[in-house]
Amino acid sequence: AQSVTQLDSHVSVSEGTPVLLRCNYSSSYSPSLFWYVQHPNKGLQLLLKYTSAATLVKGINGFEAEFKKSETSFHLTKPSAHMSDAAEYFCVVSARAGGGNKLTFGTGTQLKVEL
Amino acid sequence: SQTIHQWPATLVQPVGSPLSLECTVEGTSNPNLYWYRQAAGRGLQLLFYSVGIGQISSEVPQNLSASRPQDRQFILSSKKLLLSDSGFYLCAWSDTVAGVQYFGPGTRLTVT
Numbered sequence: 001a002q003s004v005t006q007l008d009s010h011v012s013v014s015e016g017t018p019v020l021l022r023c024n025y026s027s028s029y030s031p032s033l034f035w036y037v038q039h040p041n042k043g044l045q046l047l048l049k050y051t052s053a054a055t056l057v058k059g060i061n062g063f064e065a066e067f068k069k070s071e072t073s074f075h076l077t078k079p080s081a082h083m084s085d086a087a088e089y090f091c092v093v094s095a096r097a098g099g100g101n102k103l104t105f106g107t108g109t110q111l112k113v114e115l
Numbered sequence: 116s117q118t119i120h121q122w123p124a125t126l127v128q129p130v131g132s133p134l135s136l137e138c139t140v141e142g143t144s145n146p147n148l149y150w151y152r153q154a155a156g157r158g159l160q161l162l163f164y165s166v167g168i169g170q171i172s173s174e175v176p177q178n179l180s181a182s183r184p185q186d187r188q189f190i191l192s193s194k195k196l197l198l199s200d201s202g203f204y205l206c207a208w209s210d211t212v213a214g215v216q217y218f219g220p221g222t223r224l225t226v227t
Contacts, residue, residue, distance in 0.1 A: 032214040043205055043218040044159075051214060090158065094214045103216055107158040 002027040002093045006106035014114050019063075019078040021109045023091030026072065032094040033074045034103075035065055039087045047089075050074065061085070086113045117142035121206050121219040128226055134179075134193040136222050138206030141187065146208040148189040149216060150181055153203040165189060201226045 007022040025031060032051045036044040048059025055067045061084075065076045074091060091106040118141045128134060140146050150162040161174045163181035171181050178197050182190045189206060203223055207216040 034215065036218075041203070041221070041223065043220045044207075046215060046217070049215055102161065102164070103159075105159045 002031065002095050002104050004091050004093050004104055004106040006089075006091050006109050008109050009107065010110045010112065012112040012114060013081045015083055016080050019076070019081045019085065019111065021076040021089050021091075021111065023074045023076065023106060024072050025074060025091070025093045027093055027095065029095065033065075033067060034092040034094065035059065035063070035074075035076050036090045036092060037087050038090065038108075044090065047076070081111075081113045083113050083115070086111055117208070117217065119206060119208055119217060119219040121204075121222050123222060124220065125223045126225070128196050128224065130198055130226055131195045134191070134196050134200070134224070136191040136204055136206075136224075138189040138191075138219055139187055140208045143187070143208070143210065145186060146210060148183060149207040149209075150189065150191050151205040151207065153205060153221075155202070159205065162191070196226045198226050200224065 003026045005024045013019055030052055034049045035047040037047050038044045047063050048057045048065055050057045050067045058064045063078045065074050067074050088108045088110050090108050092103045094103050120139050122137055147166050149164045151159045152162055153159050163171055163173055165171050165183045168183055168186055179193050201224055203221050205221045206219040209216045
């Protein structure tokens with residue numbers, strides 16, 4: 001069984017300040033982990049993925065995440081927030097299932113960026 | 116490159132009416148296909164997935180069904196909609212092993 005916990009449902013930052021969105025996971029196997037972003041009434045866009053290579057993963061739009069097995073965490077960070085980063089972010093864990101792959105989503109973190 | 120389409124983009128339907136949402140993928144062969152529902156203020160719930168034509172796995176018992184009549188076409192249906200079927204429906208595809216799923220633009224369904 002696998003699960004994902006996003007520790008904050010809402011995060012508010014000022015433009016130009018760092019962003020930290022926290023995620024903890026639980027998985028019976030070595031997991032694949034992802035962060036997706038969703039802007040209002042849009043589909044989900046992949047930000048970055050971890051698939052057992054380097055533990056520090058760089059994604060699009062300046063985001064990165066660090067896989068820490070000892071802490072079962074995969075927190076998303078960005079050094080400097082931009083207004084366009086305001087969106088909902090989902091942490092996701094993947095497991096193989098029936099020839100495909102099943103994603104388990106966290107409940108999401110709404111990021112607000114203020115001037 | 117691969118693209119995924121969903122239609123319609125928005126839909127308002129009365130309770131008890133039928134439903135058909137369509138998803139198509141271009142630029143790849145034999146994709147895994149997925150239907151998700153996102154209710155207001157909640158995360159995504161996997162409804163169905165398919166690893167090939169005519170192969171459908173259902174994740175939760177519900178008022179919906181899915182079909183895959185062609186390799187790159189995935190259809191979500193209902194014979195009689197319920198108010199609780201309202202939500203944002205997302206289709207996604209993946210290749211067989213990479214693990215990453217790519218999402219379509221979604222369909223906003225409102226059942227009145």
